[in-house]
Amino acid sequence: MAITPVLLAGGSGTRLWPVSRKSFPKQFAPLIGEESLFQASARRLAGPRYGAPLVMTNADFRFIVAEQLDQIQIDPEAILIEPAGRNTAPAILAAALLAAERDPDAVLLVAPSDHVVPDAEGFGRAVDLGLSAAEAGRIVTFGITPTRPETGYGYMEAEGEGQGPLVLKRFVEKPKAEDAARMIAQGNYLWNGGIFLFAARTMIEAFKAHAPDYLAPVQAALTEARADLGFLRLAPEPWDRLPDLSIDYAVLEAAKNLSVVRYSGHWSDLGGWDAVWRETQTDAPAERGAVTDARSTAIDCDNVLLRSQDEGIEVVGIGLQDVMVVATNDAVLVAGMDRAQEVRRAVSALKDKGARQAETFLRDHRPWGWFETLALADRFQVKRIVVNPGAALSLQSHFHRSEHWIVVSGTARVTVDETVTLVTENQSIYVPLGAVHRMENPGKVPMVLIEVQTGVYLGEDDIVRYEDVYSRG
Numbered sequence: 001m002a003i004t005p006v007l008l009a010g011g012s013g014t015r016l017w018p019v020s021r022k023s024f025p026k027q028f029a030p031l032i033g034e035e036s037l038f039q040a041s042a043r044r045l046a047g048p049r050y051g052a053p054l055v056m057t058n059a060d061f062r063f064i065v066a067e068q069l070d071q072i073q074i075d076p077e078a079i080l081i082e083p084a085g086r087n088t089a090p091a092i093l094a095a096a097l098l099a100a101e102r103d104p105d106a107v108l109l110v111a112p113s114d115h116v117v118p119d120a121e122g123f124g125r126a127v128d129l130g131l132s133a134a135e136a137g138r139i140v141t142f143g144i145t146p147t148r149p150e151t152g153y154g155y156m157e158a159e160g161e162g163q164g165p166l167v168l169k170r171f172v173e174k175p176k177a178e179d180a181a182r183m184i185a186q187g188n189y190l191w192n193g194g195i196f197l198f199a200a201r202t203m204i205e206a207f208k209a210h211a212p213d214y215l216a217p218v219q220a221a222l223t224e225a226r227a228d229l230g231f232l233r234l235a236p237e238p239w240d241r242l243p244d245l246s247i248d249y250a251v252l253e254a255a256k257n258l259s260v261v262r263y264s265g266h267w268s269d270l271g272g273w274d275a276v277w278r279e280t281q282t283d284a285p286a287e288r289g290a291v292t293d294a295r296s297t298a299i300d301c302d303n304v305l306l307r308s309q310d311e312g313i314e315v316v317g318i319g320l321q322d323v324m325v326v327a328t329n330d331a332v333l334v335a336g337m338d339r340a341q342e343v344r345r346a347v348s349a350l351k352d353k354g355a356r357q358a359e360t361f362l363r364d365h366r367p368w369g370w371f372e373t374l375a376l377a378d379r380f381q382v383k384r385i386v387v388n389p390g391a392a393l394s395l396q397s398h399f400h401r402s403e404h405w406i407v408v409s410g411t412a413r414v415t416v417d418e419t420v421t422l423v424t425e426n427q428s429i430y431v432p433l434g435a436v437h438r439m440e441n442p443g444k445v446p447m448v449l450i451e452v453q454t455g456v457y458l459g460e461d462d463i464v465r466y467e468d469v470y471s472r473g
Contacts, residue, residue, distance in 0.1 A: 003127065003197070004077065005045035005053040006095040006110040009038055009065055010085055012359075013114065014344040015272045018331035019309055022359035027114035028064050031270060032279055038065070039072050041113040044120040049127065050109070052077035054098065056091040058084075062231050063367035063470070081228070083221075083236035089250035090242045092196070093207055093218045094234065100200040107134050108203070110196045115269050116279060122265040126163075130197045130261040133165040138259045139206065139252065140165060140197040143190025145264040149180035152271055152341055154192040154248075158260045161187045168258035171248055190262060193269070196247070202257070210254040217241045229471055272340035273324045273333075277305040290317075296325075303337060331357045364460075367470040368393055369446065381453040385439075387412070389447075392440040394468035401455030401462060403431040405439070410447030413440040436466060 009027055013020035020026035027038040035043070042053060053076050057065050062081055069076055080094060092110055099106040109127060117123050130140035143156045154174055159167040171192065175183065183189035207214050217238040224235035243250070252258060268275050281291045290298035296306035296315040303322050308315045310329040317325060322337040335343065350358035363372035368391035375382040387393070387410075395415070405414065406428040414421050414429050415438040422442075423429050431437045433455065441447040465472065 001105075001107065002051035003049055003107045003109050003131070004051045004099055005042075006092070006108050007038070007041055007045070007053050007055045007113045008088060008091060008110065009055055009057040009061060009113040010082065010091075011114070014347045015341065016270065016276070017343055017347050018326060018328045018333055018357065019307075021357075021361060023060070024064075024361060024363075024365060025061075025114075026270065027112075028061070028068065031276060032116055035072070036068055037116070037270065038113040039068050041111060041115065042069060042074050043072060044117055044123065045109065045111065046074055047120075047124070049124055054095050054108075055079045055113075056082060056095065058082050059233075064365055066230065079231045080225075081231050081233045083234055083239045085244070086239065086242045087244050088194075088247045089211065089245045090214060090218050090239070092203065092247050093214055094222060096198075096200040096203040097219055097222055100204060104199075104201040104204075105135070106200045107131065108196075108198060108200060110198075112194050112269070115193070115267065117265065117267050119265045123263060126261050126263045126265075127197060129163060130165050130259065133259045134197045134199055134202070137199065137202050138165065138257050139202060139255060140259045140261060141168060141252075142193050142195040142197070142263050143260045144193045144267045145262055146180075146184045146189070146191050149177055149184055150191065151175060151177055151180055153269075155180075155183055155189045156192050156260055157183075158188045158190060158262070162262070163264075164261040165259035166262070168260040171253055190260065191267075192248075193263070193267060203251075206251050206255050206257075211245075211250045214242060214250065272343065273305055273326060273335075274337055274340035276307075277303075277324065277337065280305075305337070328361070330362050367391075367472075368441075371451075374450075376458070379454060379456065379458075381458045383451040383453070385449050385451050387439065387441040387447045387449075389441055389444050392469055393438055394463075394465045394470070394472065395436060395438040396466065397434055397436045397464050398455070398462050399434070399464070400457035401453045402433040403437075403454075404452040405429050405431065406450045406452075408448050408450060410441060410445055411443050412447055412449060413442045414438070415440075438467075 012022045013026035016026045028036050030036050055065055055076050059081050134140050155172040157169045159169050220238035221234040225232050277291050289303035290301045292298050292306045295308035298306055299318045301317050301320045304320045305324040306315045306317050308327045313327050315325055315327050324335055324337055326333045347358050369386045369388045371383045371385040373383055407423050407425055412423045414423050416435050
């Protein structure tokens with residue numbers, strides 16, 4: 001019987017700001033290699049052992065999830081949309097209840113979608129080791145063999161030092177440095193990777209025994225769920241009643257049927273820029289621990305991370321030591337390498353001062369493509385808009401702005417009130433204030449245009465939608 005992967009793809013990823021933000025968190029960014037962490041996770045849990053994945057995400061990311069899976073040619077069993085973030089406990093129960101509808105003995109493998117595990121086959125062998133225990137009614141966790149006394153991870157104490165499955169004795173909160181060193185020396189403590197293997201029936205029974213208040217609301221959210229363009233929207237009213245708790249706190253710390261399989265291969269949760277530095281540094285002596293990308297240069301630097309996410313920005317460091325510098329087109333992070341876990345404080349500080357950069361990018365991903373702001377002033381805004389082949393924006397109007405569209409690549413089919421016009425490269429069209437309009441890409445290549453907005457208010461909420469193929473409100 002194939003194992004059903006359950007990919008958890010919510011979360012905001014504040015520790016990797018400014019590249020990871022609430023509007024586009026780290027799991028969807030190509031932080032290591034060409035593919036996103038989410039795509040790498042989906043690939044890792046594909047193949048003969050596994051069935052089609054279930055993905056748990058939220059409404060803001062649903063089209064990103066679908067597009068990134070399509071890019072790597074993985075067809076999900078379902079993409080479940082959580083009405084609100086409630087941590088991992090209700091998400092995992094929802095996946096178990098949904099799987100149990102077709103087979104109560106279905107085996108699920110729950111994994112975060114933002115981890116780095118380069119050896120997919122090695123991890124698969126660890127899954128094989130835990131499968132018989134899961135089928136026998138155990139909840140199997142995967143413990144990562146520690147490589148350093150890390151204080152940023154939770155730990156698990158196993159009954160013994162073998163590979164497993166071993167009895168899991170207890171969970172340990174993130175420890176102090178001296179406690180972490182002691183546990184590593186003892187040999188039977190493992191990092192908690194947040195990865196779980198179980199039969200659907202087993203997890204449902206665990207909730208009945210240890211967190212029964214979850215069952216009725218989660219079941220109601222599934223029963224009242226509605227299909228929406230290939231997604232399954234969980235019902236918001238029962239979901240909103242659920243506590244915000246992780247599966248560890250809600251169920252596992254009280255459960256007595258826990259096992260752990262040791263995974264000694266390479267693993268990282270990319271929990272900070274120091275982790276990205278560790279993942280990307282080389283052993284070349286001349287580089288002295290300096291990690292750079294194509295748009296960064298290190299001169300006489302030791303143990304630094306220099307990274308530019310924008311083709312128009314070059315980052316240069318001279319004589320730096322134990323420093324990380326990460327630049328995007330609208331924000332720059334400069335911090336000591338030992339302060340990587342405090343980057344979330346920057347996000348909080350920016351929120352307090354009302355800075356847009358705390359949570360959103362200049363580039364905004366939409367189901368039809370994306371746009372980014374090139375210039376913004378009191379009464380005008382200039383955007384670059386990219387529309388995917390065959391995609392269409394909603395039929396809409398604005399109360400406060402008019403728009404000029406100039407096509408620079410491809411062809412646009414433009415509706416303005418009752419008139420439909422094909423606009424090709426180097427041609428433009430004017431959309432008056434209040435006009436009902438739509439833009440479509442009828443071609444087979446991405447269509448790129450420059451939009452110039454003028455008006456007294458230029459916010460994205462100045463939209464009245466009349467028709468929308470993506471069912472947005």
